[in-house]
Amino acid sequence: MVGGGHNALVAATYLARAGRSVLVLERLDHVGGAAVSASPFPGVRLSRYSYLVSLLPDQIVSDLGLRLTLRNRAVSSYTPVVRDGRHTGLLVGGSATEDSFRSLTGSDAEYQRWQEFYGSIARMAEVVASTLLSPLPSREVLRGLVADAAGANAWRWVFDQPLAQTLEEVFTDDVVRGVVATDGLIGTHTSLASPDLMANRCFLYHVIGNGTGDWRVPVGGMGAVTAELARVARESGVRVVTSAEVTAVSADGTTAEVGYRHDDVEHTVAARYVLSGVAPSVLDRLLGRPPRDTASGAQLKVNVLLDRLPRLRSGVPAADAFAGTFHLDESYSDLETAYRESAAGDLPLRPPGEMYCHTLTDRSIVDSPDGHTLTLFGLHTPTGLFADPRARDELVARYFAGLNRYLLDPIESCLTHVDGHPCLEVRTPLDLEAELAMPSGNIFHGALTWPYSSTPDWGVATDIANVLVCASSAQRGGGVSGIAGHNAAMSLLGSDR
Numbered sequence: 459m460v461g462g463g464h465n466a467l468v469a470a471t472y473l474a475r476a477g478r479s480v481l482v483l484e485r486l487d488h489v490g491g492a493a494v495s496a497s498p499f500p501g502v503r504l505s506r507y508s509y510l511v512s513l514l515p516d517q518i519v520s521d522l523g524l525r526l527t528l529r530n531r532a533v534s535s536y537t538p539v540v541r542d543g544r545h546t547g548l549l550v551g552g553s554a555t556e557d558s559f560r561s562l563t564g565s566d567a568e569y570q571r572w573q574e575f576y577g578s579i580a581r582m583a584e585v586v587a588s589t590l591l592s593p594l595p596s597r598e599v600l601r602g603l604v605a606d607a608a609g610a611n612a613w614r615w616v617f618d619q620p621l622a623q624t625l626e627e628v629f630t631d632d633v634v635r636g637v638v639a640t641d642g643l644i645g646t647h648t649s650l651a652s653p654d655l656m657a658n659r660c661f662l663y664h665v666i667g668n669g670t671g672d673w674r675v676p677v678g679g680m681g682a683v684t685a686e687l688a689r690v691a692r693e694s695g696v697r698v699v700t701s702a703e704v705t706a707v708s709a710d711g712t713t714a715e716v717g718y719r720h721d722d723v724e725h726t727v728a729a730r731y732v733l734s735g736v737a738p739s740v741l742d743r744l745l746g747r748p749p750r751d752t753a754s755g756a757q758l759k760v761n762v763l764l765d766r767l768p769r770l771r772s773g774v775p776a777a778d779a780f781a782g783t784f785h786l787d788e789s790y791s792d793l794e795t796a797y798r799e800s801a802a803g804d805l806p807l808r809p810p811g812e813m814y815c816h817t818l819t820d821r822s823i824v825d826s827p828d829g830h831t832l833t834l835f836g837l838h839t840p841t842g843l844f845a846d847p848r849a850r851d852e853l854v855a856r857y858f859a860g861l862n863r864y865l866l867d868p869i870e871s872c873l874t875h876v877d878g879h880p881c882l883e884v885r886t887p888l889d890l891e892a893e894l895a896m897p898s899g900n901i902f903h904g905a906l907t908w909p910y911s912s913t914p915d916w917g918v919a920t921d922i923a924n925v926l927v928c929a930s931s932a933q934r935g936g937g938v939s940g941i942a943g944h945n946a947a948m949s950l951l952g953s954d955r
C-alpha cells in the first residue's frame with residue numbers, strides 16, 4: 459500500500475480481514491493524509507485540513523466496526539447579506555428556514571422552488587449512493603435509476619447541463635443560487651457555466667453522501683476518524699510503517715517491487731499487488747513516468763482560535779449564524795466574478811468562502827470553556843496566485859475585511875493571542891502539495907469523475923493489472939469516504955480468487 463491516507467487504511471483492513479498480508483508505507487510520521495487533527499494552538503485539537511464527514515458510507519463504518527460519533531449541526535447554513543442598505547441574511551435549517559426565505563426574497567415562491575429542487579436531489583442521492591460500493595453502473599443504467607426515482611429533471615440538472623443553467627432555470631435569487639452553487643466549487647477551480655461540467659461532478663458528490671448529503675461533524679475532529687481506521691487496521695493484522703517514503707514502484711502485471719526509505723535506509727519489498735493511495739502524478743513519478751498534469755486546487759484553509767464569537771450586524775445570534783456553513787460573499791454573481799478574476803491571475807477583490815465553527819457542535823476539541831475554533835475554506839484561490847509570496851497575507855486580509863462587513867465586532871478583536879501572536883494558521887494549495895504530496899494542492903488528487911462507466915469495473919484500475927488505485931482519484935473516490943479503499947479491496951479480491 460503506497461501511502462497511509464484514510465482510503466489506504468480502509469483498503470488495508472478489508473484485505474487483511476480477507477487473509478491477505480498487507481504492508482502500508484506512509485512517508486509522514488503519522489497516517490491519515492488530509493484526514494487528521496493537529497494542535498497548532500495550545501489546548502486545541504482541530505481538524506487541520508478536512509473537517510466534515512458525509513461521504514463515508516454507513517456500510518463501511520459497520521463492516522469495519524468503527525467507533526465514531528458523527529454529529530448533525532443545528533443549522534445547515536447562514537448567508538449574511540446587505541440588501542437595500544439593510545443587514546439581513548438567509549438561515550437554512552429547522553423551522554426558521556421558510557420565514558428566512560420570505561424575509562430575504564419577499565415571497566414564498568423561492569422557498570417552494572428550493573423544497574422541490576432538494577426533494578428531487580434527495581431522491582437522486584438515495585439511488586446514486588446505493589451504487590457507490592458496487593462495480594460501476596453504465597450511464598444508461600444510472601440515468602434510468604435516477605429518472606425513475608427523482609424524475610428526468612434531476613438527471614438533466616446534475617448530469618447533463620452546466621450547473622449555471624440549472625441554477626438560472628430553477629432559482630431567481632442571486633444569494634439562493636449561490637448557496638446551491640457552492641457545493642459545485644469546493645476545491646474545484648471552474649466556472650459554474652463551464653461545459654466540461656466539472657462543477658456538476660463536484661456538486662454531485664456534495665449532495666449524495668449516505669443518500670442524504672448531510673455533512674456531519676466528527677466528534678474529536680478528523681483525527682478521531684483516522685485513529686479508528688488505524689486501530690481496526692492494526693487489529694486486523696495490517697503492518698503500518700510510518701516515516702517510510704516510497705521512492706519507486708515496478709510492476710509487470712503479475713509481480714511487483716516497491717522501494718522505500720525508512721530510517722535513512724533504502725528497502726525493497728516484493729508484492730503480488732501494489733495499491734496506490736497517492737495522487738496519480740505521484741504514482742507516475744514512482745513508476746518512472748513523466749507526471750501527468752493535475753487540475754489546480756483552489757482553496758485557502760484558515761484555522762483560527764477565538765476568545766468569543768463576533769456579533770453580527772444582522773442581529774442573528776452568532777451561535778446560529780456560525781453553527782452550520784457560514785457563506786461569505788458566495789452569491790452566484792460573487793462566485794462567477796471571483797472565478798473570472800482568479801482565472802485571469804488576479805486575487806479576487808471579494809474572495810468567496812465558507813466558515814465553520816466546529817466547537818458549536820463539538821466542545822471536545824478545545825480545552826477552554828469559552829474558546830471557539832473558526833475555519834475558513836476559501837474558494838477560487840488557485841495555485842498560480844501564490845507565485846507572489848505576498849498573496850497569502852493579502853488574501854487573509856481580504857477575507858477578514860469581507861467578514862468584517864457583516865460583523866459588529868471585527869474578527870481581529872475576537873482572536874485568541876498566545877505570547878502576543880494571534881492563533882491563526884493558513885494553508886495554501888502550495889502548502890498542501892508540500893505537506894501532503896497533493897499535486898497542485900488538489901484536495902481530490904484531480905478533477906472528480908462521474909459515478910458511471912462503459913465497463914462494469916470498480917473504477918480503480920490502472921494500465922498495469924496488479925497496480926490499483928485506492929485513493930481520492932479513483933472513480934467515486936473524492937473526499938473522506940473510504941469508498942476508493944473499499945472498492946480497490948473488492949476489485950483485488952474479486953480478480954484474485
Ligand SMILES: Cc1cc2nc3c(=O)[nH]c(=O)nc-3n(C[C@H](O)[C@H](O)[C@H](O)COP(=O)(O)OP(=O)(O)OC[C@H]3O[C@@H](n4cnc5c(N)ncnc54)[C@H](O)[C@@H]3O)c2cc1C
Nearest residue numbers: 461463464465485491492507508509510704929930937938
Ligand atoms: C483543506 C482540505 C479540506 C478538506 N475538507 C474536506 C471535508 O471537510 N470533507 C471531506 O470529505 N473531504 C475533505 N477534503 C478532501 C479529503 O481530505 C481528501 O479527499 C481525502 O483526504 C483523500 O484521502 P486519501 O486517503 O485518498 O488521500 P490523502 O489523504 O491525500 O492521503 C495520501 C497519503 O499518501 C502519503 N504519501 C504521498 N506520497 C507518498 C510516498 N511517496 N510514499 C509514502 N506515502 C506517501 C501522504 O503523505 C498521505 O498521507 C479536504 C481536503 C483538504 C486538503
